[in-house]
Amino acid sequence: MGMTQVTTLECTLCGAEYDPNQVIYTCPEHEGVKGILEVTYDYDAIDDAFDGDLGGPIASQWKYEAFLPVAADADIVTLNEGGTDLFDAPNLSDALGVETLVKDDGRNPTGCFKDRASAIAVTKAKHAGRDIITCASTGNAAASLSGYAARGGMDCRIFVPGDAPTGKLAQPLVYGADVLAVNGSYDEAYDLSVDVTEKYGWYNRNAAINPFQVEGKRTVGHELADQSIARGHVPDWVVFSMGDGCTIAGAWKGFKEFYELGYVDDRPKMLGVQAEGASAIHDAFHDHEDIDEIAETLADSIAVGRPRNTIKACRALEQSGGTALLVSDDQILAAEALLGSTEGIYSEPAGATPVAGVQTALDRGIIEQDETVVVVSTGFGLKDTKSAEKATGGVDRIDPEISEVEGLYGTAEEAAADD
Numbered sequence: 181m182g183m184t185q186v187t188t189l190e191c192t193l194c195g196a197e198y199d200p201n202q203v204i205y206t207c208p209e210h211e212g213v214k215g216i217l218e219v220t221y222d223y224d225a226i227d228d229a230f231d232g233d234l235g236g237p238i239a240s241q242w243k244y245e246a247f248l249p250v251a252a253d254a255d256i257v258t259l260n261e262g263g264t265d266l267f268d269a270p271n272l273s274d275a276l277g278v279e280t281l282v283k284d285d286g287r288n289p290t291g292c293f294k295d296r297a298s299a300i301a302v303t304k305a306k307h308a309g310r311d312i313i314t315c316a317s318t319g320n321a322a323a324s325l326s327g328y329a330a331r332g333g334m335d336c337r338i339f340v341p342g343d344a345p346t347g348k349l350a351q352p353l354v355y356g357a358d359v360l361a362v363n364g365s366y367d368e369a370y371d372l373s374v375d376v377t378e379k380y381g382w383y384n385r386n387a388a389i390n391p392f393q394v395e396g397k398r399t400v401g402h403e404l405a406d407q408s409i410a411r412g413h414v415p416d417w418v419v420f421s422m423g424d425g426c427t428i429a430g431a432w433k434g435f436k437e438f439y440e441l442g443y444v445d446d447r448p449k450m451l452g453v454q455a456e457g458a459s460a461i462h463d464a465f466h467d468h469e470d471i472d473e474i475a476e477t478l479a480d481s482i483a484v485g486r487p488r489n490t491i492k493a494c495r496a497l498e499q500s501g502g503t504a505l506l507v508s509d510d511q512i513l514a515a516e517a518l519l520g521s522t523e524g525i526y527s528e529p530a531g532a533t534p535v536a537g538v539q540t541a542l543d544r545g546i547i548e549q550d551e552t553v554v555v556v557s558t559g560f561g562l563k564d565t566k567s568a569e570k571a572t573g574g575v576d577r578i579d580p581e582i583s584e585v586e587g588l589y590g591t592a593e594e595a596a597a598d599d
């Protein structure tokens with residue numbers, strides 16, 4: 181059975197349309213991965229089918245199943261992804277000087293928002309009768325896909341840059357994937373995975389070329405809209421970090437759909453944040469003539485030199501009235517420590533990057549102090565403890581002597597007198 185609510189796959193460059201019930205990645209009319217495809221829907225059919233309790237509890241992203249491009253007779257492979265909390269963040273708000281909420285997508289089953297897309301990929305691959313699935317990854321998509329492939333009983337072969345954080349390499353190994361650590365950058369691992377997909381015919385999960393992956397990511401936008409209904413107001417800004425640009429594009433598409441269907445009465449502006457050393461989407465959005473294709477940032481998840489989804493990301497920024505800005509690695513590390521120490525939310529650097537973006541946007545008058553901001557923390561910090569050590573300065577090492585504690589805090593009597 182086909183996906184009744186999906187109408188076509190439309191090329192973002194030339195508008196050519198393709199049958200969505202085939203496995204197709206990019207538009208063959210363009211070289212390489214340029215002709216990214218957009219999934220289009222019959223929204224009347226979706227609206228008829230959707231019976232979610234808007235403003236009510238969100239058990240998982242499957243609350244929005246009517247919006248998801250899976251066949252009605254597909255066996256869904258899920259670990260209960262999505263349904264992540266949107267936290268009030270009073271301490272962080274005080275520190276930043278603007279009302280801030282945190283959507284903690286690091287609480288997904290494998291510790292990253294990628295699970296929203298991986299559930300779709302493995303479900304679709306199985307439905308298409310495939311038994312091997314692949315992707316290129318800076319680490320999170322790899323870990324996520326490996327977990328879902330294990331759950332779905334599929335073989336998983338992933339390509340990661342050799343210097344990926346060890347936590348992100350351990351995770352897919354435990355999930356039973358073949359982890360191929362490429363001597364090179366993410367961009368090189370990516371090109372290799374595309375080559376392999378063409379030659380071996382494995383199913384490719386990469387969001388940048390597999391048009392259905394951005395569609396899974398849009399449930400974060402559905403949830404933000406749903407949570408806005410529960411809270412009674414839509415935030416002025418939603419802030420994401422950007423690497424390939426698929427995540428912000430998906431989130432915007434999801435929120436916009438709910439707005440256009442009349443489920444929610446306003447839309448946020450999207451703020452996309454990149455690292456100074458990996459700035460290609462920012463550069464394209466601001467019409468810089470020389471786009472810097474070198475990626476050098478400790479925020480490994482957004483260390484992307486040649487983003488594959490610049491078109492969709494820039495469209496999200498433009499349509500929402502938002503913008504893109506850059507932050508330094510030092511700001512990212514400081515943001516990781518700030519988010520953790522103010523709200524107990526431990527993010528990897530790319531997950532904390534939006535917090536650094538809010539600070540910069542306030543300084544530059546892009547965000548006003550009387551606005552409301554949602555930062556989306558996209559990945560859990562324990563995947564990259566080396567960066568956490570850099571962010572915090574690490575532990576105090578002491579001998580097992582009371583005098584060592586007294587050296588730090590004074591004697592117990594002195595500390596009691598201070599209280």
Ligand SMILES: Cc1ncc(COP(=O)(O)O)c(C=O)c1O
Pocket residue numbers: 292320321421422423424425426427428481482528530531558559
């Ligand atoms: C934790 C984390 N945050 C942000 C991103 C950026 O997402 P995108 O590449 O879709 O822009 C990624 C990777 O893609 C990621 O793993």
Ligand SMILES: N[C@@H](CCOP(=O)(O)O)C(=O)O
Pocket residue numbers: 294297315316317318319320321322385386387388393423424426480481482
């Ligand atoms: N930084 C990403 C890159 C690939 O993920 P995708 O979902 O955009 O395909 C990662 O975590 O690997």
